Amino acid sequence: AQTVTQSQPEMSVQEAETVTLSCTYDTSESNYYLFWYKQPPSRQMILVIRQEAYKQQNATENRFSVNFQKAAKSFSLKISDSQLGDTAMYFCAFMGRVGGNQFYFGTGTSLTVIP
Amino acid sequence: DAGITQSPRHKVTETGTPVTLRCHQTENHRYMYWYRQDPGHGLRLIHYSYGVKDTDKGEVSDGYSVSRSKTEDFLLTLESATSSQTSVYFCAISDWGGGPDTQYFGPGTRLTVL
Numbered sequence: 001a002q003t004v005t006q007s008q009p010e011m012s013v014q015e016a017e018t019v020t021l022s023c024t025y026d027t028s029e030s031n032y033y034l035f036w037y038k039q040p041p042s043r044q045m046i047l048v049i050r051q052e053a054y055k056q057q058n059a060t061e062n063r064f065s066v067n068f069q070k071a072a073k074s075f076s077l078k079i080s081d082s083q084l085g086d087t088a089m090y091f092c093a094f095m096g097r098v099g100g101n102q103f104y105f106g107t108g109t110s111l112t113v114i115p
Numbered sequence: 116d117a118g119i120t121q122s123p124r125h126k127v128t129e130t131g132t133p134v135t136l137r138c139h140q141t142e143n144h145r146y147m148y149w150y151r152q153d154p155g156h157g158l159r160l161i162h163y164s165y166g167v168k169d170t171d172k173g174e175v176s177d178g179y180s181v182s183r184s185k186t187e188d189f190l191l192t193l194e195s196a197t198s199s200q201t202s203v204y205f206c207a208i209s210d211w212g213g214g215p216d217t218q219y220f221g222p223g224t225r226l227t228v229l
Binding site: 004033035037043044045047050091093095101102103104105106107108 | 156157159163207218219
């Protein structure tokens, strides 16, 4: 089975500052996808950003960007100009092509944006 | 937002009773999944379906069964609920497409087993 590790259980950042959340994974597959999901207090899981492993270019979505290092099996999320609405739990997820599009999730990082 | 609903949204039940959770989608997506979310564990896959009547086990399938008789509905059944099954349950859907097969999640069901 694939494993996804988020080593930062909790983080905080000042409003308008930049923060980076870490994620590492372990797989023997060469073709896979990586995702970051956000879970605010409402509990709804919201897709933040996704990255295809075969693409060298790092994905970006407005204030959110990733640093994808395939050889190191690292997939960090950078949030720029942090806003109060960014306060949430963030989950890193891995999806390979073996076994029905199964997702493997990390244990999450709780991010608090401080006004 | 993807059209995914879960029912019930909250349920309290007693140990030993059967419980069925329902996931309904309006997106006609092929894949459907059931996860449970517990503190310190993130989301863990219970079962998934890759078509009508086609299902397979996930990481934590013991004590759970599923059924999918229609594309739009995926049922999760706890035959005899135990306190260890107290959790938040999420349904998700995905489909084969031209790009990454993103999973879209329902709003979750909070289940408490007393």
